[in-house]
Amino acid sequence: MPEGHSVHRITRQFARNFVGKPVTVSSPQGRFAQGAAQISGHIMTDAKSVGKQMFLEFDNGLWLRVHLGMYGAWDFAGDIIMDATIASANGRMGQTNQRGTILDVVPADATADAAGDGEGDERIFDRAGENSMHSIGAPRRTRVRMAEQEKETGAFDTFPPEPVGQVRVRLLTDAVSADLRGPTACEVLRPDEVDAVIAKLGPDPLLDGSQEAEDRFVGVVRRKPTPIGLLLMDQAVVAGIGNVYRAELLFRARIDPHAPGKSLSDEVVRHLWRDWGHLLRIGVETGQMMTMDDLDHDDYVRAMANRADRHWVYKREGLPCRVCGTHITLEEMGARKLYWCPYCQK
Structure with a gap:
């Protein structure tokens, strides 16, 4: 099950790529068609998470609540803008990327020097798959899965890509799509209902x-x-x-x-x-x-x-x-x- 750090990271990507933009919402598998219709076409105005739960707000006052549970994952695709605030607490970048079975450690360039000193930072390409995305800043047309494990799966030819598997909900802007599969919870809530969910959670x-x-x-x-x-x-x-x-x-x-x-x-x-x-x-x-x-x-x-x-x-x-x-x-x-x-x- 994704733990708190993963959900916060996913929320940051929504904040960078979706907030402030009109979003087309659909349910390729059909199970969330009614909820999707309630928020489709509206501008996403906020993205926040508390513990393992994420909340996406739209300009009609409704929120999309998602709990990934044991099997849920988000797949982002398109011209993804990475979160440029990610830098490791001890001064190293810690940016990692799944690249087959190759392990490589390379110096980070100046654009990746989020620690600010330009020295000693490095990207580490992780063969295990439990990792962050390897680059930040400029948009890149790519696919990235975000759950407990984050994995980049390469480029694609057309946008938006065809839904793969049982996609409960797809969020789509003119540049980025986000497909949700296998969540424990996916529902549209009013503000008072969001407050009630958060009130039951411990502090984060x-x-x-x-x-x-x-x-x-x-x-x-x-x-x-x-x-x-x-x-x-x-x-x-x-x-x-x-x-x-x-x-x-x-x-x-x-x-x-x-x-x-x-x-x-x-x-x-x-x-x-x-x-x-x-x-x-x-x-x-x-x-x-x-x-x-x-x-x-x-x-x-x-x-x-x-x-x-x-x-x-x-x-x-x-x-x-x-x-x-x-x-x-x-x-x-x-x-x-x-x-x-x-x-x-x-």
């Missing part, structure tokens, strides 16, 4: 890094007897965390996933909130769930190119802990796989 540190948002998260966690490993996955407690970030956040804080929320100190829970904000920003900037800090150049390049080198415990069951050597444990919690170190997190 990328949208609200205030003390009030932090206090809200801390207050909920410290009142609950529920294991913290379940609380972090509860979107009513905190928005955007999924299976990868849950495992990594708990390891980074050395917290037993089974510990009741109310058993944790105020300081520990506040650290979780701040670390989630830190990792979320890195994920949005690089397109990858990079959860290991303070890597040297070679380790950074290796981690950006291979998911197995950028996580502490996720998908490392049976392997030795990177800190203590104890084998990482895999179990089920909340119907999802949980990875943790029984020694470091005891």
Whole structure:
């Protein structure tokens, strides 16, 4: 399931390519024809996300709400303008691109120097597919899939391209199309209905890094007897965390996933909130769930190119802990796989 950083990145692409433009909306598969007719022909006026949910506003006051769920993905095609604000938190670009089985590290040019210093930035072409798009700035006629994994699939001859597969909804401007497949939720809402959906969600540190948002998260966690490993996955407690970030956040804080929320100190829970904000920003900037800090150049390049080198415990069951050597444990919690170190997190 796409986690919060992916949905924020998708929202940025809508903001760059659709907001301010009239949009033709259709439902090639037919299941969303009625909803599409309500917003087709109207100008998109806003694009925002909260946690794993995205909301697109139109000038008739209606919103398109999308939750990708386990299988949803957006496919963009056309003269796509990439989000020029994406630059990694540690000064490297972290721009990556799926190119078969080739791994290449090249200097970024001046136009890609979003960090601003023109030195030391690099693009890393990732063979795993969990990555961001490799260039930014000028429009490029191409196809890009955005979900938990982002993948560029090359150029095409005609625009708009023919819909491929079961496309629930297509959004189309004169230059860019966006096709949605397999979402858990896709519906047109009034403003009050959008407010009601958002009111049920926990705070999202990328949208609200205030003390009030932090206090809200801390207050909920410290009142609950529920294991913290379940609380972090509860979107009513905190928005955007999924299976990868849950495992990594708990390891980074050395917290037993089974510990009741109310058993944790105020300081520990506040650290979780701040670390989630830190990792979320890195994920949005690089397109990858990079959860290991303070890597040297070679380790950074290796981690950006291979998911197995950028996580502490996720998908490392049976392997030795990177800190203590104890084998990482895999179990089920909340119907999802949980990875943790029984020694470091005891």
